[in-house]
Amino acid sequence: MEIAGNGAGALGETELKQALWPHQQAALGAFERDQARGDTATYLVVPPGGGKTLIGLEAARRLGRPTVVLCPNTAIQGQWITQWHTAFSPVTVTATAKRELPTALSVLTYQALCTLGSTGNGDDPGDAPNGLSGRHMVVRGRSGRGATDGDGLLSMLHPNGMALVERLAVGGPWTVVLDECHHLLELWGQLLQAVLAKLDRPYVIGLTATPPQMMTAAQAELHRALFGEVDLEVSAPALVREGRLAPYQELAYFCRPVASEADYIHGEAIRFAELRTSLLDPGFASTPFLAWLQSRVVERHSQVSTSQEGAQVSWERFERDEPMLADAAVRLHMAGLLPLPDGARIREQHRHDPTAEDWVALIGDYCQRCLLPSADPRDGEALAAVRRALPSVGYRLTRAGVRPGDSPVDRVLARSASKAYAAAHILAAETAELGGRLRALVLCDHEQASGTPSADLAGILPAEAGGAQLVLDTLLGDAQAASLDPVLLTGRRVACGPATAQRLTAWLRAADPGLNPVTVSMPGQSGMVEVTSPRGWEARRYVPLVTRFFAEGGTHCLVGTRALLGEGWDAPAVNVVIDLTVATTPTSVVQARGRALRLDHTWPAKVADNWGVVCVTSSHPKGTADYARFVRKHDRYFALSPMGDIASGVAHIDPRLSPYSPPPEDGFDGLNSDMLTRTAERETSRDRWAIGTPYEDMPVATVTVTSRRSLGLPSQFTVRLTQRPPRAWWGTATLAAGVTAVAALTEPPAVPAVIGAAAVLGGLTVLHRSSARLAAVSGHGSLDDLAAATADALHDAGLTSRGADAIMVEAQADGSYRARLQDVTASESALFADALEETLSPLAQPRYIVARLIITPPRGLRAAAGLAARRLIAGHVPATVVYHAVPSALSSNKKLATIFERAWNTHVSPGKALYTGSPEGAGALAAQRGDDPFALTTQIRTLWR
DSSP: OOOOOTTOSTTTTOEEOSOOOHHHHHHHHHHHHHHHTTOOEEEEEOOTTSOHHHHHHHHHHHHTSOEEEEESSHHHHHHHHHHHHHHEESOOSOEEOOTTOOSSEEEEEHHHHSOBSOOSOOOOTTSOGGGOOGGGOOOOSGGGTTOTTHHHHHTTBOHHHHHHHHHHHHSOOOEEEETTTTHIIIIIHHHHHHHHHHSSSOEEEEEESSOGGGSOHHHHHHHHHHHOSOSEEOOHHHHHHTTSSOOEEEEEEEEOOOHHHHHHHHHHHHHHHHHHHHHTSTTSSSSOHHHHHIIIIIIOEEEEETTEEEEEOOHHHHHHHOHHHHHHHHHHHHTTSSOOOTTOOOOGGGSSOOOHHHHHHHHHHHIIIIITTOOOHHHHHHHHHHHHHGGGGTEEEETTEEEEOOOHHHHHHHTOHHHHHHHHHHHHHHHHHHGGGOOEEEEESOSSOOSOOOGGGTTTSOTTTTSHHHHHHHHHTSHHHHTTOOEEEOSSOEEEOHHHHHHHHHHHHHHOTTOOOEEEEOSSTTOOEEEEOTTOOOHHHHHHHHHHHHHTTSOSEEEEEHHHHSSSOOOTTOOEEEEOOOOOSHHHHHHHHHTTOSOOTTOTTOOEEEEEEEEOOSSSTTTTHHHHHHHHHHTTOEEEOTTSOEEESGGGTOTTOOSSSOOOGGGHHHHHHHHHHGGGOHHHHHHHHTTTSOOOOOEEEEEEEEESSOOSOOSOOEEOOSSOOTTOOEEEOOSSTTSOOOEEOOSOOSSOHHHHHHHHHHHHHHHHHHHHHTTTSOOOTHHHHHHHHHHHHHHHTTSOSOOGGGEEEEEOTTSOEEEEEOSSOHHHHHHHHHHHHHHHSOOOSOSEEEEEEEOOOOOSHHHHHHHHHHHHHHSOOOOEEEEEEOOGGGOSSHHHHHHHHHHHHHHTOOOOEEETTSHHHHHHHHHHTTOOSSOEEEEEEEEEO
């Protein structure tokens, strides 16, 4: 296909006036490579503030075709038009926002094209047309070709949309730029496929700030079908390191429900607590709940007939087929209510109390498989009790099983009044640090919370709870927050306090004399007023004006909605974002935090603070729902941690935070105090970002190891013989308190005793002196050896490109250790992390195991001499044997297991890899299964390098 280039064609002789950043040049290079190989779609991932608009316009200019840009809302639409007219010259082709496509460059919203059965531009990106969403898309081929129901979808378009499609079909060939193309996942994908199929040889450019790794598998598959693989991905940390985006730190504020909310939640908790108590009563039903779980989860026999059980289902298969049930059962074991099923591994996510979701998963299986099929009256009464109690945790029991429903408790936590008070507290701390330089954005889901609360929430949760308007009312009621002149800015309204309104209206008259703004009183205790125009005004007119008022310091705090200010809103002055939203989609997370990342020319040293506010209570099993949302927001999102790493997940906020359970409530005050203190550490944070230093822009999986008990060993112990005869006694032990002891003992040395005695005694003297001398030196000991064995085995098996020489083990400030395989691909580092965690963890149901020999380190020279004498006389010393799992990646066959055995013998201990299906292996596994020889907690975390 012939494609015009170098700006010759429909867009005239226009040229870019400004220099491109390196990542923009790289993006356009990827685009040109696609052109050269005849590819008709380019897919680029660039974070907010990274100049996607300029990339898209320059790519369209180089193609030289008539171009249609589709974007999610009118704010972004205006930015495309402005960028074309300011960054390019001479502008011989005017960019327009008209559906009639009067010029060769048209910028429209997705809604302008894909409106179903209604008129208007549909500027609210929050609602899918007629319920159509990305979850229901049918994808057939790249660039939208071949959607099986395309004609039917097009027939559903409003006449305005159909007319636009017809104009596109007769023109072209077109360049179609899809800005923020992650919206295809949520709204327009299937319709847009049908539209593209009607066009003549379109070239499609997809631009988004949402990395593929933050999408679900189905979402990523849709993007691959439309665009192919990502042609270039640039991360936010990369642009911060280059100095193209402002450095940032992620912070969190933990709050509890206010008194009235807490009372209501406690009452709801009683209902579910009564059900749990009843469930544990052996007389609750004909088959007791725990007896059912013993049979269903612990014993796991397949069903041959109604009266005959088959063989035991392996835990690996059960965990694969029933992941929620399996995790819930292991957490029930940790609570002391169920034996640990054979083969189950206790991982990080299991080390907390069962959640409401765990109980519901177990109860649902019990009802569906045991109680519902039964004709016993006792089981009918049990079902009635379950049906009454489940709504208190947001579920309902139907004939088809347990189904999610509205959770009043979750609603209370998500919209708790405590969150607005938390915002005021955060603003006070940020004001103390930044003073008049503060430019804060408080983001909410809606102006006024949608939906009507249930009758039992009357008097507990106001209908408008959680909305931006109520947040503004709360801020105006706080003297310190009110001094910031907070302003409400949504797609329908501008509102503020009376004094602020007087200054704002005067400013607006001067800035745009045609507005003639007036004020109107609004409901609320603070006396807030609305600033409007007698003839009304459009968001595209007043949003830029109020944004300028904000940037100039007329207000130091904007309160708005994510639909208007969470995406596409350009305000470089923002340096604090307080996120009160409940949205957890990757798009909302990236866009909300991206508001503060743009460079501010008035403050070159700007460091942005992104705050999440979380409401948690331990008095209800659903009390962690808001924390679970908070965790999802940070999953696979990279930010600077207090340790100086750039990591994904909530640990980048504070290492005390786990993705699996919230911190204890009695620790909230300490956490909040530490977070508020960090508002004064912007300079330190900026230094930790190491702006200007090299980077790889690659995720790296790591294993963090922490001890759960003292082993009663010296803080350091290293065995080294001055002369090491063949097959000699050797070993290593932990070099830091609280990690692990590893020592190994081979067969007795095949050398004359008279030769060996002097060597051993001399060596033991060095051993004793060295252990004392090295006691204060940091090191890693056995973790080094275990990591080295795992890395070498993976490398020797051809699964990784590097082995033990690429191992990095680092001591952490909290006493833990972190191991990673460096200078390899992201997938290789993840494979290593999984394999090492398996080796360190208690035995479950591995295919192969390998022995590790342990001796007790001698304490003092006399004990060392006695140990040496016993070895020389008896030919052995006392040793303990423990077993470790051969990682799954190296245990599918004997050849791979032997490779691991060889690496293990080199770095850790003598010992053979035993097949657990053999009598010897089965016996060893049965003797030690579930034991935790290291007493370690392992965490797999992903860092950015």
